[in-house]
Amino acid sequence: MLQSTEPGAGARLGPVVRWFRGRSPRPPAPTITPRSESVAVARVELADLAPEPAVYLGRLGYVTLVLFENLGRAVMAAPTPEAKSGLTRAAGGIGDAHEAVVAELRRLGHDPMAAMEPYRSELDDFQRRTQGADWHEILVTCYLTTGFLLDFSLGLAGGLRADLGDRVSRIIAETDAGEQILVELLRAAVDANPRLASRLAMWGRRLVGDTMLVARESLEIDGVMPGEDRIEPVFTELVAEHTRRMDALGLTA
Protein backbone atom coordinates (compact mmCIF):
# COMPACT_ATOMS: atom_id res chain seq x y z
CA MET A 1 0.00 0.00 0.00
CA LEU A 2 2.87 2.34 0.71
CA GLN A 3 3.95 2.09 -2.90
CA SER A 4 0.43 2.53 -4.20
CA THR A 5 0.16 4.68 -7.28
CA GLU A 6 -3.50 4.10 -8.08
CA PRO A 7 -4.91 7.14 -9.83
CA GLY A 8 -7.57 7.67 -7.19
CA ALA A 9 -4.92 8.29 -4.55
CA GLY A 10 -4.68 11.98 -5.31
CA ALA A 11 -8.36 12.47 -4.50
CA ARG A 12 -7.93 11.88 -0.77
CA LEU A 13 -6.15 15.15 -0.12
CA GLY A 14 -8.20 16.17 2.89
CA PRO A 15 -5.85 18.66 4.55
CA VAL A 16 -4.92 20.34 1.28
CA VAL A 17 -8.55 20.81 0.37
CA ARG A 18 -9.12 22.36 3.78
CA TRP A 19 -6.16 24.72 3.26
CA PHE A 20 -7.22 25.92 -0.13
CA ARG A 21 -10.85 26.52 0.72
CA GLY A 22 -11.32 29.81 2.50
CA ARG A 23 -7.77 30.90 1.90
CA SER A 24 -7.67 33.63 4.48
CA PRO A 25 -6.94 33.59 7.30
CA ARG A 26 -4.16 31.24 6.34
CA PRO A 27 -3.62 28.56 8.99
CA PRO A 28 -0.30 28.82 10.79
CA ALA A 29 2.54 26.79 9.27
CA PRO A 30 2.71 23.43 11.03
CA THR A 31 5.85 23.32 13.05
CA ILE A 32 8.30 20.51 12.64
CA THR A 33 9.11 18.69 15.85
CA PRO A 34 12.88 18.47 16.29
CA ARG A 35 14.06 15.05 15.21
CA SER A 36 15.56 14.33 18.62
CA GLU A 37 12.18 14.51 20.36
CA SER A 38 10.10 12.89 17.70
CA VAL A 39 11.97 9.63 17.43
CA ALA A 40 12.16 8.92 21.15
CA VAL A 41 10.14 5.72 20.87
CA ALA A 42 11.91 4.40 17.78
CA ARG A 43 15.13 5.17 19.59
CA VAL A 44 14.32 2.79 22.41
CA GLU A 45 13.16 0.08 20.03
CA LEU A 46 16.10 0.47 17.68
CA ALA A 47 18.77 0.75 20.32
CA ASP A 48 19.48 -2.96 20.65
CA LEU A 49 19.47 -3.45 16.90
CA ALA A 50 22.49 -1.19 16.49
CA PRO A 51 25.36 -2.67 14.51
CA GLU A 52 29.11 -2.29 15.12
CA PRO A 53 30.30 1.34 15.12
CA ALA A 54 32.25 0.91 11.86
CA VAL A 55 29.20 -0.56 10.14
CA TYR A 56 26.90 2.10 11.54
CA LEU A 57 29.23 5.00 10.72
CA GLY A 58 30.25 3.60 7.33
CA ARG A 59 26.65 3.37 6.24
CA LEU A 60 25.73 6.76 7.69
CA GLY A 61 28.78 8.26 5.97
CA TYR A 62 27.58 7.06 2.59
CA VAL A 63 23.95 7.93 3.35
CA THR A 64 24.96 11.52 4.07
CA LEU A 65 26.88 11.65 0.77
CA VAL A 66 23.78 10.53 -1.11
CA LEU A 67 21.60 13.05 0.74
CA PHE A 68 24.13 15.79 0.02
CA GLU A 69 24.13 14.95 -3.68
CA ASN A 70 20.36 15.07 -3.78
CA LEU A 71 20.41 18.53 -2.22
CA GLY A 72 23.08 19.57 -4.71
CA ARG A 73 20.75 18.49 -7.49
CA ALA A 74 17.96 20.51 -5.86
CA VAL A 75 20.21 23.61 -5.77
CA MET A 76 20.96 23.21 -9.47
CA ALA A 77 17.32 22.78 -10.42
CA ALA A 78 16.14 25.66 -8.21
CA PRO A 79 14.30 28.35 -10.17
CA THR A 80 15.15 31.36 -7.97
CA PRO A 81 18.17 32.72 -6.07
CA GLU A 82 16.09 32.48 -2.86
CA ALA A 83 15.61 28.78 -3.37
CA LYS A 84 19.21 28.22 -4.45
CA SER A 85 20.50 30.05 -1.42
CA GLY A 86 18.26 28.24 1.08
CA LEU A 87 19.07 24.85 -0.41
CA THR A 88 22.78 25.62 -0.38
CA ARG A 89 22.39 26.17 3.36
CA ALA A 90 20.51 22.87 3.73
CA ALA A 91 23.15 21.06 1.68
CA GLY A 92 25.90 22.63 3.75
CA GLY A 93 24.27 21.21 6.89
CA ILE A 94 24.28 17.68 5.47
CA GLY A 95 27.82 18.20 4.18
CA ASP A 96 28.89 19.10 7.71
CA ALA A 97 27.19 15.95 9.02
CA HIS A 98 29.04 13.86 6.44
CA GLU A 99 32.35 15.42 7.43
CA ALA A 100 31.65 14.80 11.12
CA VAL A 101 30.82 11.13 10.49
CA VAL A 102 34.06 10.73 8.52
CA ALA A 103 35.90 12.29 11.46
CA GLU A 104 34.27 9.76 13.85
CA LEU A 105 35.43 6.88 11.63
CA ARG A 106 38.97 8.26 11.70
CA ARG A 107 38.82 8.73 15.46
CA LEU A 108 38.03 5.01 15.79
CA GLY A 109 41.02 4.17 13.61
CA HIS A 110 39.02 3.17 10.51
CA ASP A 111 39.71 4.17 6.93
CA PRO A 112 36.52 6.15 6.22
CA MET A 113 36.43 5.23 2.54
CA ALA A 114 36.87 1.52 3.16
CA ALA A 115 34.14 1.73 5.80
CA MET A 116 31.68 3.36 3.36
CA GLU A 117 32.47 1.16 0.38
CA PRO A 118 30.23 -1.83 1.29
CA TYR A 119 27.10 0.37 1.16
CA ARG A 120 27.92 2.19 -2.00
CA SER A 121 26.25 0.14 -4.69
CA GLU A 122 23.04 -0.43 -2.69
CA LEU A 123 22.76 3.27 -1.84
CA ASP A 124 23.68 4.46 -5.34
CA ASP A 125 20.89 2.23 -6.55
CA PHE A 126 18.50 3.69 -3.98
CA GLN A 127 19.50 7.16 -5.13
CA ARG A 128 18.77 6.35 -8.79
CA ARG A 129 15.35 4.93 -7.95
CA THR A 130 14.38 7.96 -5.88
CA GLN A 131 15.86 10.87 -7.80
CA GLY A 132 12.69 12.57 -9.00
CA ALA A 133 11.74 13.96 -12.38
CA ASP A 134 11.71 17.68 -11.68
CA TRP A 135 12.55 20.25 -9.05
CA HIS A 136 9.48 19.60 -6.90
CA GLU A 137 9.99 15.86 -6.88
CA ILE A 138 13.67 16.37 -6.07
CA LEU A 139 12.65 18.55 -3.11
CA VAL A 140 10.21 15.93 -1.86
CA THR A 141 12.94 13.30 -2.21
CA CYS A 142 15.34 15.43 -0.17
CA TYR A 143 12.74 16.13 2.49
CA LEU A 144 11.35 12.64 2.93
CA THR A 145 14.42 10.47 2.48
CA THR A 146 16.60 12.72 4.62
CA GLY A 147 13.91 12.76 7.28
CA PHE A 148 13.30 9.02 7.30
CA LEU A 149 16.92 7.89 7.08
CA LEU A 150 18.20 10.34 9.68
CA ASP A 151 15.33 9.47 12.07
CA PHE A 152 16.23 5.84 11.59
CA SER A 153 19.94 6.53 12.16
CA LEU A 154 19.18 8.58 15.24
CA GLY A 155 17.15 5.69 16.59
CA LEU A 156 19.99 3.25 16.04
CA ALA A 157 22.48 5.67 17.62
CA GLY A 158 20.90 4.84 20.99
CA GLY A 159 22.61 1.46 20.77
CA LEU A 160 26.10 2.81 20.26
CA ARG A 161 28.61 3.28 23.07
CA ALA A 162 27.33 6.26 25.07
CA ASP A 163 29.94 8.87 24.09
CA LEU A 164 29.85 7.96 20.41
CA GLY A 165 26.06 7.74 20.46
CA ASP A 166 25.83 11.22 21.97
CA ARG A 167 28.15 12.74 19.41
CA VAL A 168 26.36 11.09 16.51
CA SER A 169 22.98 12.21 17.88
CA ARG A 170 24.25 15.78 17.97
CA ILE A 171 25.57 15.50 14.41
CA ILE A 172 22.16 14.35 13.21
CA ALA A 173 20.21 16.89 15.29
CA GLU A 174 22.14 19.71 13.64
CA THR A 175 20.58 18.92 10.27
CA ASP A 176 17.13 20.08 11.49
CA ALA A 177 17.51 23.59 10.01
CA GLY A 178 17.77 22.09 6.54
CA GLU A 179 14.48 20.25 6.99
CA GLN A 180 12.73 23.51 7.82
CA ILE A 181 14.04 25.09 4.59
CA LEU A 182 12.65 22.20 2.53
CA VAL A 183 9.26 22.43 4.23
CA GLU A 184 9.03 26.13 3.47
CA LEU A 185 9.94 25.74 -0.20
CA LEU A 186 7.52 22.87 -0.66
CA ARG A 187 4.65 24.57 1.14
CA ALA A 188 5.13 27.66 -1.00
CA ALA A 189 5.17 25.54 -4.16
CA VAL A 190 2.02 23.61 -3.26
CA ASP A 191 0.37 26.84 -2.19
CA ALA A 192 1.13 28.51 -5.53
CA ASN A 193 0.02 25.48 -7.52
CA PRO A 194 -2.46 23.24 -5.69
CA ARG A 195 -2.44 20.73 -8.57
CA LEU A 196 1.07 19.79 -7.51
CA ALA A 197 -0.32 18.29 -4.32
CA SER A 198 -1.68 15.08 -5.78
CA ARG A 199 1.43 14.37 -7.85
CA LEU A 200 3.73 15.02 -4.90
CA ALA A 201 1.57 12.95 -2.55
CA MET A 202 1.95 10.02 -4.93
CA TRP A 203 5.66 10.59 -5.22
CA GLY A 204 5.88 10.63 -1.43
CA ARG A 205 4.17 7.24 -1.21
CA ARG A 206 6.54 5.77 -3.74
CA LEU A 207 9.52 7.18 -1.84
CA VAL A 208 8.59 5.91 1.58
CA GLY A 209 8.40 2.38 0.18
CA ASP A 210 11.90 2.51 -1.27
CA THR A 211 13.26 4.27 1.80
CA MET A 212 11.82 1.73 4.24
CA LEU A 213 13.34 -1.06 2.20
CA VAL A 214 16.81 0.43 2.31
CA ALA A 215 16.49 1.05 6.06
CA ARG A 216 15.23 -2.51 6.74
CA GLU A 217 18.06 -4.05 4.77
CA SER A 218 20.53 -2.27 6.97
CA LEU A 219 19.22 -4.17 10.01
CA GLU A 220 20.44 -7.45 8.63
CA ILE A 221 23.54 -8.51 10.56
CA ASP A 222 25.73 -11.30 9.14
CA GLY A 223 22.93 -12.28 6.79
CA VAL A 224 20.39 -12.59 9.61
CA MET A 225 17.41 -10.27 9.90
CA PRO A 226 16.01 -9.57 13.39
CA GLY A 227 12.51 -11.01 13.98
CA GLU A 228 9.54 -9.15 12.50
CA ASP A 229 8.27 -8.58 16.07
CA ARG A 230 11.31 -6.41 16.76
CA ILE A 231 11.30 -4.58 13.44
CA GLU A 232 7.60 -3.89 13.24
CA PRO A 233 7.26 -1.38 16.12
CA VAL A 234 10.26 0.57 14.88
CA PHE A 235 8.81 1.03 11.44
CA THR A 236 5.38 1.87 12.80
CA GLU A 237 7.04 4.73 14.62
CA LEU A 238 9.12 5.87 11.65
CA VAL A 239 6.12 5.77 9.32
CA ALA A 240 4.20 7.90 11.83
CA GLU A 241 6.99 10.45 11.54
CA HIS A 242 6.79 10.22 7.78
CA THR A 243 3.05 10.93 7.94
CA ARG A 244 3.71 13.94 10.14
CA ARG A 245 6.19 15.17 7.53
CA MET A 246 3.61 14.82 4.76
CA ASP A 247 1.05 16.61 6.97
CA ALA A 248 3.42 19.53 7.32
CA LEU A 249 3.13 19.98 3.54
CA GLY A 250 -0.61 19.46 3.56
CA LEU A 251 -0.17 16.18 1.69
CA THR A 252 -1.82 12.84 2.44
CA ALA A 253 0.69 10.18 3.37
Place this chain on the structure above:
Amino acid sequence: MLQSTEPGAGARLGPVVRWFRGRSPRPPAPTITPRSESVAVARVELADLAPEPAVYLGRLGYVTLVLFENLGRAVMAAPTPEAKSGLTRAAGGIGDAHEAVVAELRRLGHDPMAAMEPYRSELDDFQRRTQGADWHEILVTCYLTTGFLLDFSLGLAGGLRADLGDRVSRIIAETDAGEQILVELLRAAVDANPRLASRLAMWGRRLVGDTMLVARESLEIDGVMPGEDRIEPVFTELVAEHTRRMDALGLTA
Protein backbone atom coordinates in the same frame (compact mmCIF):
# COMPACT_ATOMS: atom_id res chain seq x y z
CA MET B 1 46.14 34.22 -26.45
CA LEU B 2 44.49 33.23 -23.21
CA GLN B 3 41.66 31.61 -25.10
CA SER B 4 44.00 29.91 -27.54
CA THR B 5 42.95 26.41 -28.52
CA GLU B 6 45.53 25.77 -31.23
CA PRO B 7 46.24 22.04 -31.42
CA GLY B 8 49.93 22.55 -30.76
CA ALA B 9 49.22 23.96 -27.32
CA GLY B 10 49.29 20.55 -25.68
CA ALA B 11 52.83 20.00 -26.85
CA ARG B 12 54.35 22.61 -24.57
CA LEU B 13 53.76 20.63 -21.39
CA GLY B 14 57.23 21.06 -19.98
CA PRO B 15 56.59 20.39 -16.29
CA VAL B 16 54.34 17.40 -16.96
CA VAL B 17 56.90 15.82 -19.20
CA ARG B 18 59.45 16.31 -16.47
CA TRP B 19 57.16 14.66 -13.93
CA PHE B 20 56.44 11.63 -16.01
CA ARG B 21 59.98 10.94 -17.02
CA GLY B 22 61.89 9.19 -14.28
CA ARG B 23 58.81 8.67 -12.17
CA SER B 24 60.59 7.95 -8.94
CA PRO B 25 61.50 9.68 -6.80
CA ARG B 26 58.29 11.61 -7.27
CA PRO B 27 58.83 15.34 -6.76
CA PRO B 28 57.08 16.78 -3.74
CA ALA B 29 53.58 18.14 -4.39
CA PRO B 30 53.78 21.87 -5.03
CA THR B 31 52.24 23.64 -2.12
CA ILE B 32 49.49 26.14 -2.61
CA THR B 33 50.20 29.55 -1.14
CA PRO B 34 47.28 30.66 1.02
CA ARG B 35 45.11 33.07 -0.94
CA SER B 36 45.57 35.81 1.63
CA GLU B 37 49.33 35.99 1.04
CA SER B 38 49.34 35.45 -2.67
CA VAL B 39 47.04 38.30 -3.65
CA ALA B 40 48.74 40.97 -1.57
CA VAL B 41 49.68 43.04 -4.62
CA ALA B 42 46.34 42.73 -6.38
CA ARG B 43 44.78 43.68 -3.08
CA VAL B 44 46.52 47.04 -3.01
CA GLU B 45 45.70 47.72 -6.67
CA LEU B 46 42.09 46.62 -6.38
CA ALA B 47 41.34 48.35 -3.10
CA ASP B 48 40.28 51.68 -4.58
CA LEU B 49 38.19 49.99 -7.25
CA ALA B 50 35.88 48.46 -4.65
CA PRO B 51 32.18 49.10 -5.20
CA GLU B 52 29.48 49.81 -2.61
CA PRO B 53 29.15 47.08 0.05
CA ALA B 54 25.72 45.97 -1.24
CA VAL B 55 27.05 45.65 -4.78
CA TYR B 56 30.18 43.85 -3.63
CA LEU B 57 28.34 41.46 -1.32
CA GLY B 58 25.43 40.91 -3.71
CA ARG B 59 27.78 39.83 -6.47
CA LEU B 60 29.94 37.73 -4.14
CA GLY B 61 26.76 36.10 -2.80
CA TYR B 62 25.74 34.97 -6.25
CA VAL B 63 29.31 34.05 -7.23
CA THR B 64 29.52 31.70 -4.23
CA LEU B 65 26.19 30.12 -5.24
CA VAL B 66 27.55 29.43 -8.72
CA LEU B 67 30.79 28.02 -7.30
CA PHE B 68 28.81 25.84 -4.89
CA GLU B 69 26.69 24.48 -7.73
CA ASN B 70 29.78 23.64 -9.74
CA LEU B 71 31.19 21.72 -6.80
CA GLY B 72 27.84 19.97 -6.39
CA ARG B 73 28.10 18.89 -10.02
CA ALA B 74 31.63 17.64 -9.32
CA VAL B 75 30.36 15.57 -6.35
CA MET B 76 27.71 13.98 -8.55
CA ALA B 77 30.13 13.15 -11.32
CA ALA B 78 32.80 11.82 -8.95
CA PRO B 79 33.76 8.22 -9.69
CA THR B 80 34.78 7.15 -6.17
CA PRO B 81 33.54 7.65 -2.59
CA GLU B 82 36.91 9.24 -1.77
CA ALA B 83 36.40 11.88 -4.41
CA LYS B 84 32.74 12.39 -3.49
CA SER B 85 33.61 12.80 0.15
CA GLY B 86 36.47 15.25 -0.45
CA LEU B 87 34.40 17.33 -2.85
CA THR B 88 31.49 17.39 -0.42
CA ARG B 89 33.90 18.96 2.06
CA ALA B 90 35.06 21.49 -0.54
CA ALA B 91 31.45 22.32 -1.46
CA GLY B 92 30.56 22.68 2.22
CA GLY B 93 33.32 25.27 2.57
CA ILE B 94 31.93 27.36 -0.29
CA GLY B 95 28.40 26.86 1.06
CA ASP B 96 29.57 28.27 4.39
CA ALA B 97 31.11 31.25 2.57
CA HIS B 98 27.83 31.86 0.76
CA GLU B 99 25.91 31.73 4.02
CA ALA B 100 28.33 34.15 5.66
CA VAL B 101 28.01 36.64 2.78
CA VAL B 102 24.22 36.46 3.02
CA ALA B 103 24.54 37.16 6.75
CA GLU B 104 26.70 40.25 6.02
CA LEU B 105 24.05 41.57 3.63
CA ARG B 106 21.40 41.12 6.31
CA ARG B 107 23.63 42.80 8.89
CA LEU B 108 23.78 45.86 6.62
CA GLY B 109 20.00 45.87 6.35
CA HIS B 110 19.81 44.61 2.76
CA ASP B 111 17.51 41.93 1.39
CA PRO B 112 20.14 39.34 0.33
CA MET B 113 18.06 38.05 -2.57
CA ALA B 114 17.37 41.49 -4.01
CA ALA B 115 21.07 42.28 -3.64
CA MET B 116 22.08 39.15 -5.61
CA GLU B 117 19.46 39.42 -8.33
CA PRO B 118 21.25 41.97 -10.59
CA TYR B 119 24.17 39.54 -11.12
CA ARG B 120 22.14 36.45 -11.72
CA SER B 121 21.73 36.33 -15.46
CA GLU B 122 25.33 37.33 -16.19
CA LEU B 123 26.69 34.75 -13.75
CA ASP B 124 24.28 32.01 -14.84
CA ASP B 125 25.53 32.63 -18.33
CA PHE B 126 29.15 32.44 -17.15
CA GLN B 127 28.34 29.16 -15.44
CA ARG B 128 26.86 27.67 -18.60
CA ARG B 129 29.87 28.68 -20.69
CA THR B 130 32.32 27.18 -18.20
CA GLN B 131 30.61 24.03 -17.02
CA GLY B 132 32.89 21.41 -18.54
CA ALA B 133 32.11 18.24 -20.43
CA ASP B 134 33.18 15.59 -17.94
CA TRP B 135 34.36 15.12 -14.38
CA HIS B 136 37.92 16.26 -15.02
CA GLU B 137 36.85 19.41 -16.81
CA ILE B 138 34.33 20.12 -14.04
CA LEU B 139 37.13 19.80 -11.48
CA VAL B 140 39.35 22.18 -13.44
CA THR B 141 36.43 24.62 -13.65
CA CYS B 142 35.91 24.45 -9.90
CA TYR B 143 39.60 24.87 -9.19
CA LEU B 144 40.37 27.72 -11.60
CA THR B 145 37.18 29.79 -11.45
CA THR B 146 36.94 29.54 -7.66
CA GLY B 147 40.59 30.49 -7.38
CA PHE B 148 40.42 33.42 -9.75
CA LEU B 149 37.12 34.88 -8.60
CA LEU B 150 37.90 34.57 -4.90
CA ASP B 151 41.38 36.08 -5.37
CA PHE B 152 39.71 38.92 -7.22
CA SER B 153 37.07 39.36 -4.49
CA LEU B 154 39.71 39.25 -1.80
CA GLY B 155 41.59 42.00 -3.60
CA LEU B 156 38.50 44.17 -3.79
CA ALA B 157 37.73 43.53 -0.11
CA GLY B 158 40.69 45.78 0.73
CA GLY B 159 38.56 48.73 -0.36
CA LEU B 160 35.62 47.95 1.90
CA ARG B 161 35.12 49.59 5.30
CA ALA B 162 37.80 48.07 7.55
CA ASP B 163 35.58 45.87 9.77
CA LEU B 164 33.54 44.53 6.85
CA GLY B 165 36.66 44.07 4.74
CA ASP B 166 38.28 42.03 7.51
CA ARG B 167 35.26 39.79 7.96
CA VAL B 168 34.93 39.20 4.23
CA SER B 169 38.63 38.45 3.92
CA ARG B 170 38.29 35.83 6.64
CA ILE B 171 35.23 34.32 4.92
CA ILE B 172 37.20 33.98 1.69
CA ALA B 173 40.38 32.72 3.38
CA GLU B 174 38.41 29.84 4.92
CA THR B 175 37.78 28.33 1.50
CA ASP B 176 41.48 27.46 1.10
CA ALA B 177 41.02 23.87 2.29
CA GLY B 178 38.68 23.19 -0.62
CA GLU B 179 41.30 24.35 -3.11
CA GLN B 180 43.78 21.85 -1.71
CA ILE B 181 41.26 19.01 -2.20
CA LEU B 182 40.80 19.97 -5.86
CA VAL B 183 44.54 20.11 -6.45
CA GLU B 184 45.01 16.65 -5.00
CA LEU B 185 42.22 15.08 -7.07
CA LEU B 186 43.45 16.73 -10.27
CA ARG B 187 47.08 15.84 -9.69
CA ALA B 188 46.11 12.23 -9.08
CA ALA B 189 44.01 12.19 -12.26
CA VAL B 190 46.75 13.69 -14.44
CA ASP B 191 49.26 11.37 -12.83
CA ALA B 192 47.16 8.30 -13.63
CA ASN B 193 46.47 9.44 -17.17
CA PRO B 194 49.10 11.82 -18.57
CA ARG B 195 47.11 12.27 -21.79
CA LEU B 196 44.58 14.26 -19.78
CA ALA B 197 47.18 16.99 -19.31
CA SER B 198 46.94 18.57 -22.74
CA ARG B 199 43.16 18.56 -22.81
CA LEU B 200 42.93 20.07 -19.33
CA ALA B 201 45.60 22.66 -20.14
CA MET B 202 43.49 23.81 -23.08
CA TRP B 203 40.36 23.84 -20.96
CA GLY B 204 42.20 25.95 -18.39
CA ARG B 205 43.13 28.53 -21.05
CA ARG B 206 39.57 28.73 -22.23
CA LEU B 207 38.35 29.18 -18.63
CA VAL B 208 40.72 31.95 -17.66
CA GLY B 209 39.48 34.02 -20.60
CA ASP B 210 35.83 33.72 -19.59
CA THR B 211 36.67 34.24 -15.93
CA MET B 212 38.70 37.40 -16.55
CA LEU B 213 35.86 38.81 -18.59
CA VAL B 214 33.30 38.27 -15.84
CA ALA B 215 35.68 39.81 -13.27
CA ARG B 216 36.45 42.83 -15.48
CA GLU B 217 32.78 43.51 -16.09
CA SER B 218 32.22 43.73 -12.37
CA LEU B 219 34.59 46.71 -12.18
CA GLU B 220 32.25 48.83 -14.24
CA ILE B 221 30.51 51.33 -11.95
CA ASP B 222 27.44 53.19 -13.23
CA GLY B 223 28.32 52.19 -16.76
CA VAL B 224 31.87 53.55 -16.50
CA MET B 225 34.93 51.29 -16.62
CA PRO B 226 38.07 52.42 -14.73
CA GLY B 227 40.99 53.26 -17.01
CA GLU B 228 43.02 50.42 -18.52
CA ASP B 229 46.07 51.70 -16.61
CA ARG B 230 44.32 50.86 -13.34
CA ILE B 231 42.91 47.53 -14.44
CA GLU B 232 45.97 46.17 -16.17
CA PRO B 233 48.25 45.68 -13.12
CA VAL B 234 45.45 43.95 -11.24
CA PHE B 235 44.90 41.40 -13.94
CA THR B 236 48.61 40.86 -14.45
CA GLU B 237 48.72 39.84 -10.81
CA LEU B 238 45.62 37.65 -10.97
CA VAL B 239 46.85 35.89 -14.10
CA ALA B 240 50.15 35.21 -12.35
CA GLU B 241 48.14 33.48 -9.61
CA HIS B 242 46.27 31.53 -12.27
CA THR B 243 49.58 30.40 -13.77
CA ARG B 244 50.76 29.29 -10.34
CA ARG B 245 47.52 27.28 -10.00
CA MET B 246 48.13 25.57 -13.33
CA ASP B 247 51.74 24.88 -12.30
CA ALA B 248 50.50 23.13 -9.18
CA LEU B 249 48.81 20.61 -11.51
CA GLY B 250 51.82 20.35 -13.75
CA LEU B 251 49.89 22.05 -16.55
CA THR B 252 51.05 24.87 -18.80
CA ALA B 253 48.99 28.01 -18.34
